[in-house]
Amino acid sequence: MSSAPQTPAMLLPLFVDGKGREVAVPDFGGMPIADTHAHLDMLDDPALALARAALAGVGFVATVADVTEDAWRTYDELPSWLANARELLVAEGREDVAVPRVRVVVGAHPHNAKDWTQDTEAEFRRLAADSVTCAIGELGLDYHYDHSPRDVQREAMRAHLTLAHEFGLPAVVHLREAHADGLEILREVGRPPAGCILHCFNLAPEVMEPFLELGCHVSFAGPATFKKAEEVREAAQAVPEDRLLTETDCPFMAPEPFRGRTNEPAYVVFTAARLARARSEEPEPFARHTFAAALALLDAERR
Ligand SMILES: [Zn+2]
Numbered sequence: 618m619s620s621a622p623q624t625p626a627m628l629l630p631l632f633v634d635g636k637g638r639e640v641a642v643p644d645f646g647g648m649p650i651a652d653t654h655a656h657l658d659m660l661d662d663p664a665l666a667l668a669r670a671a672l673a674g675v676g677f678v679a680t681v682a683d684v685t686e687d688a689w690r691t692y693d694e695l696p697s698w699l700a701n702a703r704e705l706l707v708a709e710g711r712e713d714v715a716v717p718r719v720r721v722v723v724g725a726h727p728h729n730a731k732d733w734t735q736d737t738e739a740e741f742r743r744l745a746a747d748s749v750t751c752a753i754g755e756l757g758l759d760y761h762y763d764h765s766p767r768d769v770q771r772e773a774m775r776a777h778l779t780l781a782h783e784f785g786l787p788a789v790v791h792l793r794e795a796h797a798d799g800l801e802i803l804r805e806v807g808r809p810p811a812g813c814i815l816h817c818f819n820l821a822p823e824v825m826e827p828f829l830e831l832g833c834h835v836s837f838a839g840p841a842t843f844k845k846a847e848e849v850r851e852a853a854q855a856v857p858e859d860r861l862l863t864e865t866d867c868p869f870m871a872p873e874p875f876r877g878r879t880n881e882p883a884y885v886v887f888t889a890a891r892l893a894r895a896r897s898e899e900p901e902p903f904a905r906h907t908f909a910a911a912l913a914l915l916d917a918e919r920r
Pocket residue numbers: 654656681755866
């Protein structure tokens with residue numbers, strides 16, 4: 618069982634603020650919300666996180682697995698995470714609630730570009746053929762941390778995008794302080810026909826615009842809820858509804874009112890609620906189109 622007894626986290630109450638008061642679950646009229654970018658393998662207890670996500674109204678999770686680290690673990694353990702999440706719900710008397718559908722995004726993070734070799738590409742090819750794989754990533758450029766040399770990052774980004782074309786999979790793109798170079802490479806290799814997500818977008822609309830013109834989807838995480846993030850919410854207003862996505866990027870960047878905590882898929886409902894408000898949309902139609910956009914892109918039949 619991955620629901621280890623030593624973990625302090627509990628199934629319920631779902632959301633408690635800094636003062637220990639319970640926070641209401643945002644209401645989307647019964648429509649599910651998608652977390653299109655999670656790192657379940659970085660959470661203490663992925664099964665518990667999935668059960669909590671289920672109770673929060675999350676219906677779909679795309680989790681990222683890195684072939685330069687231990688991607689195989691996600692593929693091996695996902696069935697038991699799902700089964701244990703179901704058991705937790707049943708034990709709580711909530712067998713009426715469905716465990717989220719989970720699919721896997723596989724690739725090498727730009728931090729690990731230096732470890733992208735023929736061997737990791739072979740591992741990628743093996744895992745990409747698994748029917749649970751839905752996208753390639755997260756790929757891209759991170760010039761903030763520079764954990765891999767920039768030219769090596771650019772080469773790995775080209776290689777990943779080329780594989781996205783070859784496998785007919787969407788690409789999940791991480792760009793930090795590198796949007797101009799990222800855009801250039803995307804134009805050079807071409808946006809993968811199956812789609813391309815600019816993930817965890819947290820900048821101004823002008824930065825996003827050329828990616829929208831290329832036909833990219835744009836996904837928003839916790840930063841869209843931060844108090845001073847008006848320009849991020851302006852960007853979210855400009856995304857066509859069939860290309861707007863919600864995510865957590867957990868365990869990083871929890872949304873308000875949980876900023877600073879370990880993030881988990883359940884918290885995506887707070888980002889969704891804030892985005893709906895920013896776009897002056899009712900929660901239910903917002904949930905409907907963002908969930909439909911997530912499934913159309915990340916839960917499609919293999920092409
Ligand atoms: Zn990520």
